[in-house]
Amino acid sequence: MTTFAELGLAEPLLRALTVENYTVPTPIQAQAIPIALAGRDIEGIAQTGTGKTAAFALPILHRLLAKPQPPVRRACRVLVLAPTRELAVQIAGSFRAYGRQTGLRVALMFGGVPKFRQSQSVERGVDVLVATPGRLLDHLSDGAIRLDLAEILVLDEADHMLDLGFIIPIRRIAAMLPAQRQTLFFSATMPREIAALSATLLHDPVRVAVSPVATAAERVEQAVCFVEQSHKRTLLAQFLKRDDAGGRTLVFSRTKHGADRIVQHLEASGLRANAIHGDKSQAMRDRALRDFRDGRCNILIATDIAARGIDVDGITHVINYDLPNVPESYVHRIGRTARAGQSGIAISFCDRSERGHLRGIEKLIKARISVVEPELLAA
Numbered sequence: 001m002t003t004f005a006e007l008g009l010a011e012p013l014l015r016a017l018t019v020e021n022y023t024v025p026t027p028i029q030a031q032a033i034p035i036a037l038a039g040r041d042i043e044g045i046a047q048t049g050t051g052k053t054a055a056f057a058l059p060i061l062h063r064l065l066a067k068p069q070p071p072v073r074r075a076c077r078v079l080v081l082a083p084t085r086e087l088a089v090q091i092a093g094s095f096r097a098y099g100r101q102t103g104l105r106v107a108l109m110f111g112g113v114p115k116f117r118q119s120q121s122v123e124r125g126v127d128v129l130v131a132t133p134g135r136l137l138d139h140l141s142d143g144a145i146r147l148d149l150a151e152i153l154v155l156d157e158a159d160h161m162l163d164l165g166f167i168i169p170i171r172r173i174a175a176m177l178p179a180q181r182q183t184l185f186f187s188a189t190m191p192r193e194i195a196a197l198s199a200t201l202l203h204d205p206v207r208v209a210v211s212p213v214a215t216a217a218e219r220v221e222q223a224v225c226f227v228e229q230s231h232k233r234t235l236l237a238q239f240l241k242r243d244d245a246g247g248r249t250l251v252f253s254r255t256k257h258g259a260d261r262i263v264q265h266l267e268a269s270g271l272r273a274n275a276i277h278g279d280k281s282q283a284m285r286d287r288a289l290r291d292f293r294d295g296r297c298n299i300l301i302a303t304d305i306a307a308r309g310i311d312v313d314g315i316t317h318v319i320n321y322d323l324p325n326v327p328e329s330y331v332h333r334i335g336r337t338a339r340a341g342q343s344g345i346a347i348s349f350c351d352r353s354e355r356g357h358l359r360g361i362e363k364l365i366k367a368r369i370s371v372v373e374p375e376l377l378a379a
Helices: 011-019 027-037 052-066 085-098 116-121 133-142 158-163 167-175 192-201 229-241 256-268 282-294 327-334 352-365 374-378
Strands: 042-045 076-081 106-109 126-131 152-155 182-187 206-209 220-226 248-252 274-276 299-302 315-320 344-350
Touching: 011 052, 011 085, 027 042, 027 052, 027 182, 027 206, 042 052, 052 076, 052 085, 052 126, 052 152, 052 182, 076 085, 076 167, 085 106, 085 126, 085 282, 106 116, 106 133, 116 133, 126 133, 133 167, 158 167, 158 182, 158 192, 167 192, 182 192, 220 374, 229 256, 229 344, 229 374, 256 274, 256 299, 274 282, 282 299, 315 327, 327 344, 327 352, 344 352
Parallel strands: 042 182, 042 206, 076 126, 076 152, 106 126, 152 182, 220 344, 248 299, 248 315, 274 299, 315 344
Antiparallel strands: none
């Protein structure tokens, strides 16, 4: 079994991994790290939860250490693009954790907060800049950052970039980077538009694929409950009040307003819950995630977009309050539970209008999802 030491990573990184209790690389890490260390471009197919952040962060930090350079004002050596604020924060946190003993500087740019501190953070130059595309373009237009010295570009969750309409901004940003660079491209799925983007950004890439999106987590117990939309909130509250439903529960709502209504109903039923979605301020989103991670609030209602940045261990239940209309999103959702060798439960509420979505999900995962009666969930 390969260890991180056998991958040839620098000693400061190995010490940081020991602090993080990382000993054995995940499949995506074992495959991608040697390729990235060799300077090759990577086209990676990997879902959230496979360890792909470390798969690109560790070799990047190693390469920066191996070739130290003094910072250049308003410049970065590495640019990492992420689709959401939460994911950007998570990635920057990983770079800082792995690089805690390196002295390398990491900066962060995302929307929803004032720009001044972000521009200040890159004034003297940084090694790694993690950003969302829209906010990065704002800073570029202000002259707060330059990309002409960037040596490495990382695109994470590229398929979600497509969902959010970021493909054109990404092309604009990429055009500002040197043509001679290393590009690491990660996506959970590879629709036609993402494949076309990959082809224009990567040079002779090595393809790395793990955990195909059609493979639902093996340790997740899946069930579907047929219930009318008007009864879903009551059933959810009844289920969450059960003694055996205790744990950390992530509930998916299709819309932001729907997420807020679920929270209101649960709180009226005596249950504490928080919501996380794009209409919440960054401070509110950070607080909701922190309370969920620390166990102060064990019920979190999220939309698919906001959930892309949720990296929380110990989620015991995933509830699809609304079935996603994109089958791949179902696999992403249930992959939030049953991590690190643990088991998990995923329950989907399905009304008549969602039966087609259910058929699409079952076709994708090549399995029938067991049916559970509402009375059993409420008992």
